[in-house]
Amino acid sequence: MSFNEYMHIRNRYRTNPVDFKQLAEKHPALKSFLIEKTNGGVTLDFCDPNAVRALTIATAKEDFNLNLELSLDRLIPRIPQKLNYLHWIEDLIERKIDAIGIDIGCGCSCIHALLAIRLNPQWKMFVSEIDPFNYRMAMKNVEQNGLQDQIHVILMNSSALFDGLIDQTNHYDFLMCNPPFFSDTFECQGITNTRKLNRPSANSINTAANIESIYDQGGEVEFVKRMINESRSYATNVRIFTSQLGKKSSLKQIQKYLQDIRHIDTELCQGNTMRWAIAWTFDETLHFPEQCQSREAFKGLQKTKKKEMNRTPISIQFESKYSFNFIKDYLEKNLFNELNLQWTSLSAYAWTFDAYENLWSHQRQRRRHQNDEQPPSKRLKSNDDQINKLCSIQARLDEHEGICSLYFLFVDGINADSANQIGQYIKNQFPKYCQSCTNTLKLE
């Protein structure tokens, strides 16, 4: 299940994923890594570091006019995921135009700072690195893009995170970090192995060197705890401290550690990958913007009790006797019309639809009114339609071993529970259609 729908609303790849074929036409270095799919499309082998590197270099050039040099034995950043983190930070600082930021551990790519400046040409970034190789390559990446006036790369020694980097006479709007994830080589290998064997959907290569991915004092949790401890000494210098986290279990531990400090967190979603980010502040005048709690699509809905459920795709499994084509026909010919949904096909088995009135709740009352032969209420179209849109939903029909499942995902609108409600409606209505359709449609 792809998480792309949950990418940050301003992420340029959310509705417009990278087209490998087109990109390779313009950046021939990518061409030799394209793999033809049986359906005529192309893909890449994400386990091949050469392919991943070529993709990142081509994307950086094509979409951000960045000249990147990347090493095959260092972390190769994935740009769409980096954008999620950066857009969230932009929201946290209320899209300040001339912000000053810090990135702890910039890697050889220096990707956070380079993208940050491309998105916000008036920002300034101070970035640190502990690995001399990464430091030198990051400097090169900054220089070959002519950004040395805006990005300052500082080589640190391992005993310091902030000392020597943060100037106590200065003020910074935010601090960001993608910390070393693992606590030891064993954990690093374990995760790589688990992914390879059991989680084919996450089949991308981890090229990070040990110095980049391992913090032997306790992995990302202890690294971020150390950041939190040290942040107290810089409470008045940095307005918002943030860190990305690779595991949900780490998020829980950090939330607990921050219980006396004001904080906020979010999930960062892209492809099959989920990451988390946490922010904390000592500034009592600061109010975390509401949309930073989760995706902007859910703005104003945070207090909904079913928050977690709303974010999760709803799935309906059909009995094996209902064929794929039968269900597809049922949706397109009956359900979408019956619920007055404005829909478009995304493919032969995926749709997006918008609803402006709720015709799926209180069906019994509605039927009673129909029996009384009352005229159906007419909805007045107005300019407020966009504002009054109840929901935009994406739906996808999948077949696996003869069983069809329908997935619903709430994307946008004011009724975040609508995907769940429509799912429930279908569950209740479907037998009705099966009976009435059995004779007219051939069921497998």
Ligand SMILES: C[S@@+](CC[C@H](N)C(=O)[O-])C[C@H]1O[C@@H](n2cnc3c(N)ncnc32)[C@H](O)[C@@H]1O
């Ligand atoms: C997971 S990598 C992130 C690299 C890059 N920011 C990215 O997201 O692709 C973590 C980086 O932090 C660096 N690092 C580890 N400890 C550090 C410290 N005390 N100060 C600065 N950088 C450090 C590592 O060398 C590594 O490059």
